[in-house]
Amino acid sequence: MTDWWHANFPLGKQSLTIADANGYPVKIAYGEVGSGKPLFLLHGIGSWSYNWRNSIKPLSKYFRVICFDAKGYGFSDKPISRREQQGHQVTELARVIRALCNEPAIIVGESLGALVALAASQKYPQLIARLIVVNVPIFAKRLPHWGMSLLSQIPIEVIQAIDTSRLSYLFAPLVREVMAIERRSVLYDPSTLTPEDVYWITYPYIEFPGTLTKVAEELKIAAQEIELAQANKPNWLTNTQNNLFKISCPTLILWGKQDSWFPASDGKKLQECIPNSYLNIIPNCCHDASFGASAIINKTAVRFLQESGYC
Structure with a gap:
């Protein structure tokens, strides 16, 4: 299988x-391609x-694209x-931006x-010139998938024991099959997911x-955050x-019309909360928009950035 990083970035990974937010050194993997204004893609x-x-x-035709x-x-x-605390990714995003x-x-x-990008825009406004968010769990009432709920309830020590024993490596075909089923469930057209996609999605x-x-x-x-929010406790x-x-x-909000995890009505609510924002509902698109509606996202993002004078 071709190395994905080298296939997409001149210097590879x-x-x-x-x-990190706890003050410990951590290595962050990233790749970059293109020139111009820096544009970060957050998964x-x-x-x-x-x-x-x-x-x-x-996007690298117009920008210096950085994936990390x-x-x-x-x-x-x-x-x-x-152990991590909520919001640690906001601090770490800011440090990646400053470093690069x-x-x-x-x-x-x-x-x-x-969601991390929204919080970072509040805490570090000087670091972010334009913001594009897709299918954000900003008004989430629950974890959107039964598998997520299950993982959140299992003691972390049990998960760690399973993880470090390399069971996922031993049962790699099963892991890929389960992940493929779940990933297809958030695509409007499940047939677009290829065996190569499944291989790389499950690789880590x-x-x-x-x-x-x-x-x-x-x-x-x-x-825990959702539980605290519903109980009207600080979170x-x-x-x-x-x-x-x-x-x-300037902020562009993109939302899949068929997103079953977080409804498109959340996008409308979000647009009402952010002063200089624009909403685009993407037809025939579920939660995995970055893959399922990539062509629309790319085109809409470039147009938004051109019209807002940043391209």
Whole structure:
């Protein structure tokens, strides 16, 4: 199988060391291609840079495209001995931007990556020039999938034992089959998912111990945040909701019309909360928009950035 990083980035997979939100050094895997204004592509929970596979080359015609795997995901470090706190990805995103750019960046985020981008726009407005968010779990009432709920309830020590024993490697064909079924369920046209897609989507889970543990940890944090929000107790998610009005950069909101995880009505609500924002509902599109509706996302993003004077 061709190395995905080298196939998409001139220098292949590169490595950047930052201090994470806990102050420990971590290696972040990233790739970049193109020139011009810096544009970061942020993946969602359980994913990695591969999810943006259909946007990297088209967008690199106009921008310096940078894809990186968040800590705990893909090819980046997975410090399973340390527990995370909600919002750590916001701090780490800011440190990646500062390390790789000397000017404000364009951020394109999907799902959890989009939620991180919204929070970062509030906390570090000087780092973000334009914002594009896709299918954001900003008003989530629950974890959207039964598998996520299950993982969030299993003690992290059990998940870690399964993970470090390399069971996913031993049962790789089963892991790929289960993941393929679940990924097809969030695509409007499931037939577009190829065996190569399944191979790369599941690669970190099979090859890198710690991936499942860190994903489960993030799900536990998400479940706790949603629970606190519903109980009207202080939490990071509600704080991010309450400060959406502070986002001052031009913002494009993209939402799959058939997204069964987070309804398109959430997109309309989000657009009402962000002053300088625009909403585009994507037809024939479910939650996995970065792959299922990549052509529309690429075209709409470029047009938005051109019209807002940043292309």
